[in-house]
Each structure stands twice: as structure tokens, then as C-alpha cells.
Amino acid sequence: MSNRLHQLVDLLVAALIAGSSTYLWGLVAPPAVALWIATLFAAIYYFSRNPWGSPRGEQFNDVIDDIYDRYLP
Structure with a gap:
């Protein structure tokens, strides 16, 4: 259950x-560009949780998991 949470x-x-990036980039860029950049940022975060060959990816994931364990049931 914890892993699903x-x-x-x-x-x-x-x-x-994605939402905050779309809003902020929308202030300085056309909507399509803002949406593309925001999607890229969200994907970078989400897929960094499952790093592909990054030597420090496991270390970052451990820190994030420790935060989750501290605040989530």
C-alpha cells in the first residue's frame, strides 16, 4: 500500500x-511553448524517480522516499 501511495x-x-510551470511560462511564452516546457519539467521529475543510468539517481530517490515515509502513513 505504501508504494502505491x-x-x-x-x-x-x-x-x-506541470500546473505551476504552465502558468509561469505562460507569462513569458506562447501557450503551446509553455505547455511543452511544463510537460517536460513534470516528466523530468516523474521519470527521475526511476533513473535510467544516473549514478546518483538512487541517492536522490532515497532522500525523497525518506520524506514520504516521514509524512505519509
């Missing part, structure tokens, strides 16, 4: 990143 929080954080 962690995945749900990962999706929510990615959605918050």
Missing part, C-alpha cells in the same frame, strides 16, 4: 510542477 504522491507532485 508514494506513486500517487509522485503523480501529484508532477501535476503541481
Whole structure:
């Protein structure tokens, strides 16, 4: 159950990143560009949780998991 909750929080954080990035980039860029950049930022966060060959990816994931374990049931 805990792993599913962690995945749900990962999706929510990615959605918050996408939403806030879309708004902020929308202030200085055309809407299509802002949406593309926001999607890129959200994907970078979400897929960084499952790093592909990054030597420090596991270390970052451990820190994020420790935060989740501290605040989530």
C-alpha cells in the first residue's frame, strides 16, 4: 500500500510542477511553448524517480522516499 501511495504522491507532485510551470511560462511564452516546457519539467521529475543510468539517481530517490515515509502513513 505504501508504494502505491508514494506513486500517487509522485503523480501529484508532477501535476503541481506541470500546473505551476504552465502558468509561469505562460507569462513569458506562447501557450503551446509553455505547455511543452511544463510537460517536460513534470516528466523530468516523474521519470527521475526511476533513473535510467544516473549514478546518483538512487541517492536522490532515497532522500525523497525518506520524506514520504516521514509524512505519509
